[in-house]
Amino acid sequence: MAKAIAEGAKSAGNVEVELNYHVDAEDLGKFDAVLVGAPTYHHDMTMDTKKLFEEAAAKGISLKGKVGAAFGSYGWSGEAPKLVLEIMRNKFEMRVTEQPLLAKYVPDQNTLNMCRNLGKRVAESLIHAA
Numbered sequence: 001m002a003k004a005i006a007e008g009a010k011s012a013g014n015v016e017v018e019l020n021y022h023v024d025a026e027d028l029g030k031f032d033a034v035l036v037g038a039p040t041y042h043h044d045m046t047m048d049t050k051k052l053f054e055e056a057a058a059k060g061i062s063l064k065g066k067v068g069a070a071f072g073s074y075g076w077s078g079e080a081p082k083l084v085l086e087i088m089r090n091k092f093e094m095r096v097t098e099q100p101l102l103a104k105y106v107p108d109q110n111t112l113n114m115c116r117n118l119g120k121r122v123a124e125s126l127i128h129a130a
């Protein structure tokens with residue numbers, strides 16, 4: 001899903017795209033948009049994702065006004081991307097315009113296309129805002 005989103009974002013043209021398995025809280029500040037992959041475990045996001053946001057908050061890293069989006073694979077309930085978006089919107093005052101993008105277990109071609117489109121839309125919104 002992350003690769004398809006990155007591919008879609010690059011297809012928009014004049015944007016720099018980074019695909020990271022891990023980022024430090026300090027790194028978040030350097031991006032105009034942050035799209036977080038959040039699989040659902042035990043009705044929640046994973047510990048590393050929660051820790052990332054907690055560290056960013058504790059260190060006073062401002063994400064205000066940056067575009068935020070979340071996606072993830074799930075099995076039966078799929079809460080994690082929605083929870084991530086709530087933190088982005090309510091805690092960090094990020095601009096959240098996209099719905100959570102979910103894939104049941106393994107993304108099919110249709111879901112991967114939705115991922116590409118998500119990446120493209122977010123990148124285009126940055127290009128238009130520039």
Ligand SMILES: Cc1cc2nc3c(=O)[nH]c(=O)nc-3n(C[C@H](O)[C@H](O)[C@H](O)COP(=O)(O)O)c2cc1C
Nearest residue numbers: 039040041042043044073074075076077078105106
């Ligand atoms: C220990 C464990 C707990 C899980 N808990 C949930 C859950 O609460 N809700 C849900 O929708 N899926 C749950 N799943 C299913 C995962 O979200 C699913 O396998 C998903 O594809 C994992 O994505 P990943 O391979 O990107 O980590 C759980 C899976 C495991 C192994």
